[in-house]
Amino acid sequence: MISPDVLTFAGSGLERCAELRRDSAKMAELLANGGQVLPIWRGKPLVQNGCDLGWVPHGHPALAHGSEALFLGLDDGIARFAQDISDWSPEAGAEAVEAGFFDGSTQFHPSLSDAYAFVELRGVMVQLSARSAELVATAKAVLHWHRSHRFCAVCGAQSTPVNAGWQRACPKCAAQHFPRTDPVVIMLIQRGNKLLMGRSHGWPEGMYSCLAGFLEPGEAIEAAVRREVAEETGVSVGDVRYVTSQPWPFPASLMMGFIGDATSDKITVDPEELDDAIWITREDMLEVMAGTHPTIKPARKGAIAYHLIASWLAGRIT
Template sequence: MALGTVTTAFSGNPLNRADHLRTDSDILGSWANRNDARFVLIADGKVLTDEFGDILWLSPSKCRFLPLGTKVFLGLDGEAPRYGAELSAAAEEFDDMFAPGKFREPRAIGLKFRHAHPSLGIIAHAKSMLSWHASHQFCAKCGAPSTLVKAGYERKCDTCEASHFPRTDPVVIMLAFHGDKALVGRGHHVPPGFYSALAGFMEPGETIEEAVARELYEEVGVRTTRVEYKTSQPWPWPSTLMIGCFAWVEDDKLTIDATEIDDAIWITKEQARDVLAGKDDTFFLPPFIAIARDLMDIWLAED
């Protein structure tokens, strides 16, 4: 369930995930045909939205003749079941059918809302689940085809009986500090002049703190003295959990690993505020949907 303190984009899913119902065969059967059931459709990674950019929920009757592929149970809205479904066709083939609604890229939907919104939480849930099913059709143990079970929250191998469960990959993302300055960097594949918090996937056997310290040392050669968790964000590309932290380092001398990042710079609060206010265009900082922006806003709000 959604928490009042959750503010990052793609969080705030209001649905009751209703784990106790997932083993009921009626959930993907008769319940999916109830008059109060609704579906959110995804095709080519895009989400079907109404004319205002919000989820366009479809009734079972509206889905009856559509080429639906994988279906998963998302949970309950009150007592009404909600589902995510993959459209087995190109999104552009169906835009006219739902006009003025259309299929939109989730990041574009996030930029429209500019902050946490219940629909973004549902989109992250549905997109992550359906992406996992699309890439895990076969058993990782024996290679045989696997079958969707537990309303989409498990896949079962009919040959070796191994069970497989949806995965979420943890990523640490950190705003590092030395004195009154914060460290931002840019990757090799981002737009020119765009800087953000440094980040990296956690590795097996690491704590969050160890992952933050390792990434900072690997990418810019600084040694971390303290790490503080701040917030987290579901990021459905394809399914990661961004773990937002502050980190404090020993000194401000940077040794950039050019294979990891393109550049890194120290910035003051004054510089950050000017950039975000449009008074300084020498570089750019993350948009509202990025957890890096949330970390920056937390820093700027401090005395």
């Protein structure tokens, strides 16, 4: 097993205080009296000095284009909220958002000093404390849900946020909607002294990681592991064992990590699913994780794949 304590976003014991969400008067009191708000701009959180979240008080000019505040919970007595300010447009000449696997651009708000910037979460996630990581993962996932589920799935009318941002209500048909989390299986597939690694389309050159895929309706998680591996690489898998899980706010998934035993070697890549897949020996993987392999780059630190591989190399999972 891998302790959740070492996994980014895996939880820090935040008091989410779900019982307070329906109390609009209490929410308003918490927000007005010392509440701290995390602005998120088009999926990018506000970060201070590149290593901590950039909290601002309720009513700050940076929140002028903000959505309704989302209550995250109590952080050592401090009420934490988040607001989506995606309708704000950076000043003319500001660095544009970049396309691709990783957006390395930064955006600065005119009401804040240059110590504050909106950045790609992947680039700073391992610098955040466990509490900050849980807070931003929650904020990013729920605010993304609000932006992508503005209309009722039953009748098509525009719904409205209620319960401090943890629900949407349809004023026309009274349907109630709740934030969704997409379950994903991610698997370390072994055969003897080697691991099966794949790379998705658009990844940086040389980057390989564990295979992964979404759970389908009516499917057991172990069956999803075997199906995804077979679909993507043609490799068959026998025994499957659960290891750990990690929330993954890109945009709103729960990664469920497994180790599985392959029963075949031949790889037949589905080009629609993967760019490539290879077997990597233990010796080569040690070089990959150390950053000394000539052609293969390691999985991103902070991701569950990195910890699955590191634990396998250390003999903690088999």
